[in-house]
Amino acid sequence: MKYFIIIVIFFSGVISAQQARKNTPEEFKKAELIFKQKCTRCHGSEGRAFGNNFAKMDKKELRQLTEDMMFGPARLKPTETEIKAMIEYLISLHSNKD
Numbered sequence: 259m260k261y262f263i264i265i266v267i268f269f270s271g272v273i274s275a276q277q278a279r280k281n282t283p284e285e286f287k288k289a290e291l292i293f294k295q296k297c298t299r300c301h302g303s304e305g306r307a308f309g310n311n312f313a314k315m316d317k318k319e320l321r322q323l324t325e326d327m328m329f330g331p332a333r334l335k336p337t338e339t340e341i342k343a344m345i346e347y348l349i350s351l352h353s354n355k356d
């Protein structure tokens with residue numbers, strides 16, 4: 259029983275650490291690749307169609323939309339990490355614009 263509790267505490271620590279951490283460069287690259295393969299046919303490689311809406315969205319909306327886009331039109335089954343990396347990629351695309 260004691261070991262079980264220790265294991266539970268250990269894994270809950272691992273999970274919360276994962277949620278808090280930033281994306282690694284590898285994950286970011288992967289998001290870029292997914293974007294190029296699955297999103298550019300509608301959005302273009304520069305993220306066309308991310309209108310003024312995009313800048314106005316709060317984190318929660320952006321997260322919801324990105325998730326919907328990945329599951330929906332892109333027909334992916336993204337993991338939590340992949341969704342987060344995609345959001346970062348989208349923000350970076352957007353901030354490249356003038």
Ligand code: HEC
Binds near residue numbers: 296297307311327348
């Ligand atoms: C089949 C075409 C299609 C594909 C594929 C697609 N999208 Fe979209 N996306 C749209 C359309 C159309 C809108 C505008 C919806 C609206 O404004 O109501 C949109 C809106 C968005 C927005 C909100 C931007 C804004 O200004 O409203 C984001 C963010 C987004 N898409 C991300 C993605 C990502 C990431 C992918 C790939 C995983 C993707 N989309 C794939 C068609 C597509």
